[in-house]
Amino acid sequence: MSGKNLNARIAAYKEAFASGEIQKTYQNLVGIVQNLRTDFSKTYLDEYSVANVLHGYIDFTYFYLQNDYLKKHKLKLAIVLNHRQAHFELWLLGQTKDVQIGYWEKLKGTKWVNKNTMPEWSIFEIVMLAKPDFDDPEKLSESIHGSFRVLSKDIFDTLLAYE
Template sequence: MPSKSLNSRISAYKAIFSNGEFQRTYQDLVGIVQTLRTEFSKKYKSEYSTANVLHGYVDFTYFYLQNDYLKKKKLKLAIVFNHKNANFELWLLGQTKDVQVLYWKKLREVKWVNEGAMPEYSIFEVPLLLAPDFDNSTKLSESIHSQFKTLSKEIFNTLAAYE
């Protein structure tokens, strides 16, 4: 199905912005990711370097975490807010596309890896928090930190097993 022309999509685009709700919601969600980044930076200061928050288009808001082990392997972890699904994910990324392809092939048997097709931006993407409670920031933060701790440990054990 061919996509509509840009001109024919403009009215829907303008409607999304008309009452300011989209902008406020987007800014609030980005603010949550920025708060998480600050927390991760403080909480894991001795374990990881934490990059600034980055914005995809309107699809992803994320920040990278890297330690010496990941750096040697040219890998990064990313805490990602997926705007389309309104959930948090943990991604394993390569510093280059070649590194991502190498690890995607190497880790194909791992439960998180889609062996049929490599994700566009990562080696794999693991749900971190599927149904976040955005109105309870303390619970949200605790849940993400708890899941990150568990999943990152699993990811490091998996990477070590596939050396």
């Protein structure tokens, strides 16, 4: 973050919001994630509980998925729209910071885990869809679902192997 004080940054902040494009684009993106969440709750009704969309911060919009295995191990999966990168990620999270640290330590040998630095909010973050076509919601949803099926199976296989 810039070394300037808050008052010095307000002019740029106001300018960024002046046209209304940021607000409109943000709302459109949140809507896409909400539709994905609805799709996931229907598609995986028998496999996962799917939490509501969270978008309290401007940098990430996401929803959690949890099944019996994840719940038992105090873990969650999250489908995340990273606004800064404008792409989708799949995160593995612990219910507490201690759980996250424990799994980060345990999974350091896996391909997703940066063994030098733990992410701030998760155990690991995988890019699911690097260049989403936001203008084709159906194709976007199919791509996210396909990626989720492959990655979640791989994640569960890995978690089981490290138990």
